[in-house]
Amino acid sequence: MSAPTSVEAMPAEADRRSGLSVFSNATSRTRALLIAGVLFMLLSLTRVITDGGDLTSSQTASTTLLVTIPILLAGLAGLWAERVGIVNIGIEGMMIFGTWFGGWGAWKFGPWVGLLLGILAGSVGGLIHAVAVVKFNVNHVISGVAINLFAFGAMRYMSELVYTSDIQGAGISQSPQQKYPIPRVNLPFLAGGTIGDWKSPDVLGWLERRGWFLLGDLAGITRGLVSNMSWAALIALALVPISAWVLWRTRFGLRLRSSGESPSAAESLGVRVTPLRYVAMAISGGFAGFGGAFLAIVSSSYYRQGQTANRGFIGLATTIFGNWRPSGVLGGAALFGFAEALQLVGPSSLPKLFLFFSFVCGLLVLRSIVRSRLIPAINGVIAGGLFFLVYFQVSKIPEPLTKSAPYLLTLIVLATASQRLRPPAHAGLPYRSGEGH
Amino acid sequence: MSTPSPAPEPATLRPARLRAPSTIMVTVASTVAAVTLALVLAGILLAVTGKNPIDAYAKMLDAGLEKNKLLEMVQRATPLMIAAVAVAIGFKMNLFNIGVEGQFLMGMFCAAVAGTYVRMPPVLHVTFCLVVAMTAGAAWAGIAAVLKVKKGVNEVIATIMLNAIALSVIDWLFQERFRYETPGNLDVKTKPLPTSAWMPDLVENRLNSFVFVALAVVALFWLVVYKSRFGFRLRASGANAVAARTAGISSNRMIITAMLMSGAVAGLAGMPSLLGNTHAYGPTRPDGYGFNGIAVALLGRNHPFGIIVSALLFGFLDSVAGPLQIAKIPQSIVLVIKAIILITVVVVNEVVARRVAKRTADRTAAQLAMPMAVAA
DSSP states (O other): OOOOOGGGGOHHHHHHTTOSSTTTOHHHHHHHHHHHHHHHHHHHHHHHHHTOGGGGOHHHHHHHHHHHHHHHHHHHHHHHHHHTTOOOTTHHHHHHHHHHHHHHHHHHHOHHHHHHHHHHHHHHHHHHHHIIIIISOOOHHHHHHHHHHHHHHHHHHHHHHHSOTTSTTOBTTBOOOOSSOOOEEOOTTTSOOEETTEEOOOHHHHHHHHTOTTHHHHHHHHHHHHSSEEHHHHHHHHHHHHHHHHHHHSHHHHHHHHHHHOHHHHHHTTOOHHHHHHHHHHHHHHHHHHHHHHIIIIISSSOBTTTTTTHHHHHHHHHHHTTTOHHHHHHHHHHHHHHHHHHHHOGGGTTHHHHHHHHHHHHHHHHHHHTTOHHHHHHHHHHHHHHHHHHHHOSOOOHHHHHHHHHHHHHHHHHHSTTTOOOOTTTTOOOOTTOOO | OOSOOOOOSOGGGSOGGGSOOOHHHHHHHHHHHHHHHHHHHHHHHHHHTTOOHHHHHHHHHHHHTSHHHHHHHHHHHHHHHHHHHHHHHHHHTTOOOTTHHHHHHHHHHHHHHHTTSOOOOHHHHHHHHHHHHHHHHHHHHHHHHHHHHHHOOOHHHHHHHHHHHHHHHHHHHIIIIIOBOOTTOOOOBSOOOOGGGOOOEEETTTEETHHHHHHHHHHHHIIIIIISHHHHHHHHHHHOHHHHHHTTOOHHHHHHHHHHHHHHHHHHTTHHHIIIIISSOOSSOOOOHHHHHHHHHHHTTTOHHHHHHHHHHHHHHHHTHHHHHHTTSOTTHHHHHHHHHHHHHHHHHHHHHHHHHHHHHHHHHHHHHHHHHHHO
């Protein structure tokens, strides 16, 4: 999560100081990097102490990346919608469109066409939502719920039509296997990729196997992120800085965000809010559709009913958790993805995270003592102690509970840090063009 | 708006088109229009995908009006009525309880577990299960209420998160603690409830007596929310919290009360299935009551009578899915129809409300302008 600064209090003010984006705010960027560095050191320490190789192994990192991308895209879908002033509960439904059309297109015409179809289908879902809330002024939440129901029903209907029993491997809830996946890349020298026919050395792999403090962990994580990486994942990751740039660095983005903060003010200055909202919702739906198609094409090689598994709602949580910022969304998605990946790769490593948490608490206690704040220090000692106890008591964390982590964390953030969250001021409120002046 | 203002002016001066049609007529007409529109849109989808919509609808009516299917319609409408009342209580207080889904699962699971630990005479045992379910549902909704009142957390977000958390917690408790394996049976469930906790079928395997509980819930909803002093305060606070506060109605208290009531009712939605049919909780649990309940409540305009009719319509659609499948028409079309109904009903409501508001404004303007016109 990005480090919140006082700049957030007044958006207009912040824009003038060109400080709203984390990507441009030097102090908050250094701070975020510093925090990330310290956390990484503690994680590495935990790994060394507990011998929990899975915590920072390249396999965990690559799995994290794979499960993070759909959540990230869903989170960006929420970000784009809310930034223009529309609450998008329908991300899940738009992802369902994406999985179906992605799976179908990839099976019929190849993975890239599938990806494109998935994105387009998601966009259509976003536009339906936009028509309902912008043109007809329907409550955003109701329209979102309707889209979720519609997407589920309509895609099941399509499956019944298309995937008839005479197609090999197809069924009412599943598409046939796709023939070939989206190509993957291994970076040469770092992860043993090939240059022509020559196989380059796998430097990071060698380092990871040594298991040195910090260096081994860094090598493992980096190797996981640069080896066997799908092009689709690279594109998705690139969308984070692109979103940040478009939303905070361009005229279009400024107008878009102003329509989410105060549409009547924006309109009085000549911003055409209505078309802007359609465009933003098409983008939002496209992101969700991309996330869905990713699930059907990259995470697996066929469409399956229920493939989205509530990731649209996790994405919504990520938007909130990430404080309506692209970098925050990336952080939240990576965190939620890490928990999910660890459950998949090495469930026995999960409880070791409690030791990590108690280290974090210890650090916070030190900080409170330095600043001579007694009560936070005491709270930190209690929490750290509890985490420490849990670490010794718990040998495994059941999968259902790991699954609830994103929701639980988001609720906790909402309940404890809501003063630090700054949602777009007009998100979810009814607005009709020309009214409210 | 509901009562046309008495006309002080000579009738000849007042054009007929300015007379306000009665609200009930407008509501019924717009709802029928919305459902018709939804059927037309779904018909277009059927036609585009190469199925004959006339055939499909004829088949639906044909199959759905058989006696057995009519009983099934009522049976399927039962949980929807309850879920819709839960949603409607929230709407009346201007709260969006999107968490009925999680609340009813919590209620169902807790009742399924607690019901096996006690020995009671039949009626009392059923009551015990219902109370447990209501308490569990209310408690789960209460979390969102407290978060809203104390921390200002939007109840939509909170209940969405709580839905997912409920699923995880239930899955975990079920897998770790309350699985009950009967040898030779692959269908793993919780320990079955003793027969004293069963609700009897009215018509064997077709219709369960729980429908009376559902109707009682709807009736109570009408009495409490529409006819009692408390209900008036609730609706007043929902319509305009600031105005209600000046009248001494604490909106925070109303939020808590409405959310607890909503959750308690939501807790009951899983009971027809648990007490009337499965008698144990298993992974093949019912789902979608919460979201369909939202659709039913909106289609029924949060009104008790409307909720009953809408729930029956949804029950009808669910009941004809099977026969459609046999007639080689994809049965998922009923899911599509239900979703489109939800969209069209809110769109039509919005359009009608805007037109009614405009007409009221025009009429008032005309009435205000008239004495001046006479004076001139």
